[in-house]
Amino acid sequence: MNAPFSLDSNLDGARTQVESLLADRMARLASAGTPRRLHDSIGYSLLGGGKRLRPVLCLAFAEAVEPGASRRPVVQDAACALEAVHTYSLVHDDLPAMDDDDLRRGRPTNHKVYGEAMAILAGDALLTEAFGWVAGDGEAPRGRLCSELARAAGAVGMVGGQVLDIAEDRPATLDYLLRLHRLKTGALIRAACRMGVLAAGGNPAALAAAEAYGDGVGLAFQIADDILDVTSDATTLGKPTQADAAAGRHTFPAVVGLAESRRMADSFVRQALDAVRVLEPDPGPLAALARYSVERSS
Amino acid sequence: MNAPFSLDSNLDGARTQVESLLADRMARLASAGTPRRLHDSIGYSLLGGGKRLRPVLCLAFAEAVEPGASRRPVVQDAACALEAVHTYSLVHDDLPAMDDDDLRRGRPTNHKVYGEAMAILAGDALLTEAFGWVAGDGEAPRGRLCSELARAAGAVGMVGGQVLDIAEDRPATLDYLLRLHRLKTGALIRAACRMGVLAAGGNPAALAAAEAYGDGVGLAFQIADDILDVTSDATTLGKPTQADAAAGRHTFPAVVGLAESRRMADSFVRQALDAVRVLEPDPGPLAALARYSVERSS
Numbered sequence: 322m323n324a325p326f327s328l329d330s331n332l333d334g335a336r337t338q339v340e341s342l343l344a345d346r347m348a349r350l351a352s353a354g355t356p357r358r359l360h361d362s363i364g365y366s367l368l369g370g371g372k373r374l375r376p377v378l379c380l381a382f383a384e385a386v387e388p389g390a391s392r393r394p395v396v397q398d399a400a401c402a403l404e405a406v407h408t409y410s411l412v413h414d415d416l417p418a419m420d421d422d423d424l425r426r427g428r429p430t431n432h433k434v435y436g437e438a439m440a441i442l443a444g445d446a447l448l449t450e451a452f453g454w455v456a457g458d459g460e461a462p463r464g465r466l467c468s469e470l471a472r473a474a475g476a477v478g479m480v481g482g483q484v485l486d487i488a489e490d491r492p493a494t495l496d497y498l499l500r501l502h503r504l505k506t507g508a509l510i511r512a513a514c515r516m517g518v519l520a521a522g523g524n525p526a527a528l529a530a531a532e533a534y535g536d537g538v539g540l541a542f543q544i545a546d547d548i549l550d551v552t553s554d555a556t557t558l559g560k561p562t563q564a565d566a567a568a569g570r571h572t573f574p575a576v577v578g579l580a581e582s583r584r585m586a587d588s589f590v591r592q593a594l595d596a597v598r599v600l601e602p603d604p605g606p607l608a609a610l611a612r613y614s615v616e617r618s619s
Numbered sequence: 620m621n622a623p624f625s626l627d628s629n630l631d632g633a634r635t636q637v638e639s640l641l642a643d644r645m646a647r648l649a650s651a652g653t654p655r656r657l658h659d660s661i662g663y664s665l666l667g668g669g670k671r672l673r674p675v676l677c678l679a680f681a682e683a684v685e686p687g688a689s690r691r692p693v694v695q696d697a698a699c700a701l702e703a704v705h706t707y708s709l710v711h712d713d714l715p716a717m718d719d720d721d722l723r724r725g726r727p728t729n730h731k732v733y734g735e736a737m738a739i740l741a742g743d744a745l746l747t748e749a750f751g752w753v754a755g756d757g758e759a760p761r762g763r764l765c766s767e768l769a770r771a772a773g774a775v776g777m778v779g780g781q782v783l784d785i786a787e788d789r790p791a792t793l794d795y796l797l798r799l800h801r802l803k804t805g806a807l808i809r810a811a812c813r814m815g816v817l818a819a820g821g822n823p824a825a826l827a828a829a830e831a832y833g834d835g836v837g838l839a840f841q842i843a844d845d846i847l848d849v850t851s852d853a854t855t856l857g858k859p860t861q862a863d864a865a866a867g868r869h870t871f872p873a874v875v876g877l878a879e880s881r882r883m884a885d886s887f888v889r890q891a892l893d894a895v896r897v898l899e900p901d902p903g904p905l906a907a908l909a910r911y912s913v914e915r916s917s
Binding site: 350353354355356359360363419438441442444445446453456457463475481483484485 | 648651652653654656657658661707711714716717734735736737739740742743744746747748750751753754755756757758759760761762763764765766768769770772773774775776778779781782783785786
């Protein structure tokens with residue numbers, strides 16, 4: 322990626338830039354000697370589409386801190402690592418012992434193509450390589466970025482949230498839903514914003530803005546996901562709808578109703594828009610991303 | 620751990636020190652808000668015994684570089700992280716989709732106790748927290764240590780080795796066995812030695828010694844494992860014997876015979892002993908650990 326990161330109104334350009342960064346890292350893994358079948362399995366999921374929300378947020382926050390910062394290797398490594406961690410979590414969540422999903426983004430899930438053993442190992446490798454990319458040569462601020470990523474992805478972050486989501490005794494309350502999603506999806510989205518700021522050398526005010534923005538966008542995004550599962554159709558969504566209810570999963574529409582879910586999502590988007598004015602006084606890419614989190618169709 | 624690290628002749632003292640460091644990190648995970656059942660599942664495997672070879676090597680190399688260095692948080696974090704990565708790999712390897720083992724260290728495997736979903740997540744959390752421990756506050760040399768750990772554990776390290784081990788077309792040749800085990804078990808053992816040196820601020824000569832020593836000990840340890848599987852009994856070993864042959868796994872005794880396997884193990888121990896003289900002119904803890912890698916009974 323030679324051009325600085327920019328956001329088209331439809332995000333397609335930003336996504337293309339992210340795909341190119343990810344393809345570059347896959348090529349490096351191949352030339353480093355990754356066993357062929359493992360490389361194929363990793364690439365199948367990492368390069369298999371997706372919204373690329375986390376890397377785009379990371380790159381956009383870096384640009385907001387300092388125009389041109391998205392060209393720095395440390396920023397790009399962080400962006401790719403966030404997508405790798407997100408991808409590993411999907412590969413493991415889809416396993417028969419977890420959600421047992423056959424379709425992801427309109428394609429067979431990783432374990433349906435490569436088998437369960439390879440899907441487990443591809444997920445493990447994605448998580449490990451993510452830290453390898455962020456750690457790079459180990460120079461500052463890479464150690465700090467590894468710390469951020471581990472906190473967001475670990476036992477008190479994403480994995481902890483997944484455990485809350487599969488707990489048998491989970492209560493169908495708004496408090497529990499908010500806690501669960503602040504961990505399961507929110508932690509990594511907050512980290513995406515924070516890591517963009519940290520990788521670009523942003524100050525504490527920028528970091529606080531990233532935290533509040535990430536919290537708002539993360540929750541708005543999840544509520545929108547729950548709403549789409551109820552209101553969309555499988556072709557548009559790329560996966561079966563009504564899947565949450567079928568799986569006995571608690572959702573925002575089920576717990577507080579569709580209208581209140583929409584109101585909450587809008588309120589979290591406003592939280593994000595308010596937070597980010599310190600970095601982006603006139604509405605720009607970050608404001609567009611916040612609106613996109615609830616206005617998308619899939 | 621207040622006393623500097625020391626090695627008793629039987630390793631028990633060193634192991635007790637490691638267990639105490641690990642218990643301390645488990646307590647921190649609990650107070651940080653890790654969901655109870657996840658914490659239990661992680662602790663079941665992390666505090667469930669084992670040789671603690673990797674953390675002991677890390678602490679011993681740090682002491683060899685600078686007496687007292689094993690008291691530094693960065694060294695202790697690295698030691699605990701190495702054990703966490705090793706433990707996660709065992710939890711995932713034991714899963715039904717992988718080796719489908721019911722017993723580990725004489726106890727039911729993690730998924731037999733907590734279920735497959737929780738075992739997958741406990742492994743994911745252990746791997747993630749390992750990087751969190753090493754990354755700590757992000758100050759040097761923590762970024763570099765994260766890089767070392769990722770390289771050793773990832774697609775061209777431990778995970779890559781596991782993929783080679785489950786490949787259907789793996790040849791029963793010595794070359795393939797050596798390549799496989801230099802990745803599957805060797806990479807993390809080499810990293811244990813290297814990270815001890817790096818965390819203690821050792822020079823390039825010490826790092827090269829750690830690499831050659833780790834390579835020798837790693838291969839000697841694996842060959843000894845294969846030999847014990849043929850010659851030991853289940854009570855002594857804490858797991859079923861003859862399991863390699865039953866699983867159709869290629870082993871050193873099967874490929875080159877028992878006598879040649881013993882000769883090779885001794886030769887790798889000598890490689891380790893030779894390498895470490897630059898750090899330990901008179902035989903000390905590192906020499907004892909190298910000998911232990913082949914002379915143990917389980």
